[in-house]
Amino acid sequence: MDQRRNSAPDAARGGGDSAGETGVNAIGLPRSGGVGNQLRKIVTLSRDFERHVGAALDVNATDLSAMEHLMVSGSLTPSELSRRLDISTAATTLVVDRLVALGHAQRHPHASDRRKVVVVPAAASVARAVDELMPVIGGVASLTQELSPEERTVIEAFLTRVVGVYESALAPDRAMDAGGPSAA
Amino acid sequence: MDQRRNSAPDAARGGGDSAGETGVNAIGLPRSGGVGNQLRKIVTLSRDFERHVGAALDVNATDLSAMEHLMVSGSLTPSELSRRLDISTAATTLVVDRLVALGHAQRHPHASDRRKVVVVPAAASVARAVDELMPVIGGVASLTQELSPEERTVIEAFLTRVVGVYESALAPDRAMDAGGPSAA
DNA sequence: CAAACATAGCTAGGATGCTTAGCAATAAGG
DNA sequence: CCTTATTGCTAAGCATCCTAGCTATGTTTG
Numbered sequence: 572m573d574q575r576r577n578s579a580p581d582a583a584r585g586g587g588d589s590a591g592e593t594g595v596n597a598i599g600l601p602r603s604g605g606v607g608n609q610l611r612k613i614v615t616l617s618r619d620f621e622r623h624v625g626a627a628l629d630v631n632a633t634d635l636s637a638m639e640h641l642m643v644s645g646s647l648t649p650s651e652l653s654r655r656l657d658i659s660t661a662a663t664t665l666v667v668d669r670l671v672a673l674g675h676a677q678r679h680p681h682a683s684d685r686r687k688v689v690v691v692p693a694a695a696s697v698a699r700a701v702d703e704l705m706p707v708i709g710g711v712a713s714l715t716q717e718l719s720p721e722e723r724t725v726i727e728a729f730l731t732r733v734v735g736v737y738e739s740a741l742a743p744d745r746a747m748d749a750g751g752p753s754a755a
Numbered sequence: 756m757d758q759r760r761n762s763a764p765d766a767a768r769g770g771g772d773s774a775g776e777t778g779v780n781a782i783g784l785p786r787s788g789g790v791g792n793q794l795r796k797i798v799t800l801s802r803d804f805e806r807h808v809g810a811a812l813d814v815n816a817t818d819l820s821a822m823e824h825l826m827v828s829g830s831l832t833p834s835e836l837s838r839r840l841d842i843s844t845a846a847t848t849l850v851v852d853r854l855v856a857l858g859h860a861q862r863h864p865h866a867s868d869r870r871k872v873v874v875v876p877a878a879a880s881v882a883r884a885v886d887e888l889m890p891v892i893g894g895v896a897s898l899t900q901e902l903s904p905e906e907r908t909v910i911e912a913f914l915t916r917v918v919g920v921y922e923s924a925l926a927p928d929r930a931m932d933a934g935g936p937s938a939a
Numbered sequence: 940c941a942a943a944c945a946t947a948g949c950t951a952g953g954a955t956g957c958t959t960a961g962c963a964a965t966a967a968g969g
Numbered sequence: 970c971c972t973t974a975t976t977g978c979t980a981a982g983c984a985t986c987c988t989a990g991c992t993a994t995g996t997t998t999g
Binding site: 942944945947948950951954955956957958959961966968 | 972974979981982986987989991993
């Protein structure tokens with residue numbers, strides 16, 4: 572979170588780190604212009620930002636993701652949490668243990684199924700998380716609201732197609748979800 | 756990568772998971788409309804995609820990130836790699852060990868500084884990585900080229916502002932980095 | 940109703956990947 | 970030459986994940 576420059580004084584052969592934004596880089600990958608570059612930056616920055624929020628709440632990436640799911644859904648069982656986090660139920664037990672130990676969540680018995688446990692996020696922790704997340708969520712919301720309807724339409728359509736590109740790349744077989752982009 | 760639905764039959768209190776895309780969710784966070792939603796999807800999908808690429812090359816997330824830096828820069832010293840990955844130099848030694856063991860990179864002595872080591876990515880591994888990355892990189896590039904100049908301008912300006920939002924959120928003090936092209 | 944099967948959450952033991960601390964070799968400066 | 974900084978490495982420890990397996994509870998079936 573301190574040094575993320577491209578000044579690569581140690582790059583060993585060829586200072587080819589500054590291949591520009593519209594050309595190709597050292598290995599011939601097309602840079603896809605400024606738009607692709609900005610998308611890449613957003614992905615990287617969002618990861619940095621999540622780490623920042625996690626540090627603010629003293630939780631690791633997995634636990635923060637769990638908190639986000641809990642905040643969105645209000646409460647979840649460990650099983651459901653393990654499905655959403657894509658980790659084992661054993662690891663989820665530890666995730667909940669850590670969240671409980673920090674006071675970020677509580678375990679409650681399920682009302683009708685005594686096998687189940689209900690994990691509820693602590694109000695204070697939710698408030699702190701929202702405080703941390705608001706700059707970005709609110710910032711993007713503000714940017715979106717400043718757009719004209721036409722601009723918003725253009726941007727949303729483009730982003731939807733980008734989502735389609737990712738989904739096609741991830742699941743070449745069943746990628747008919749976000750409308751097949753012509754580039755597929 | 757199999758179940759990522761929002762059908763939350765286990766949500767314990769209030770099925771408030773379907774708060775819609777334009778309203779607020781269970782805790783009152785504004786959803787910032789479809790644009791914010793698509794951005795979030797892109798971030799999530801790009802993480803999934805990186806995992807997918809990493810699996811294809813038999814490397815973990817850190818090692819894949821190292822490979823990406825190596826591909827972009829052509830070659831790097833372990834120290835520079837550790838700075839870019841934001842991990843300790845000790846961890847970087849292990850990263851390079853793993854890449855070398857898999858044949859993805861090689862260690863070479865530095866030409867003029869005998870303390871240094873130069874890590875060079877293997878051509879075959881770079882080719883495989885590019886093969887895996889092309890569907891997304893090329894797909895986004897294609898989408899961008901299909902845009903009209905006006906659309907591209909609108910989208911790039913918006914994405915640049917989103918980048919600014921993230922940077923402001925991460926570094927409230929020194930957020931004048933992405934060269935504030937407020938509209939272009 | 941009772942036996943068989945399924946589900947939920949937990950514990951135990953092992954693997955992976957990160958950290959801090961400290962080392963030897965090399966470079967740079969007085 | 971002698972001191973200090975830098976580089977890359979090793980060693981020991983910690984955090985987090987996984988698989989395997991257990992108990993308790995729920996569900997199905999004869």
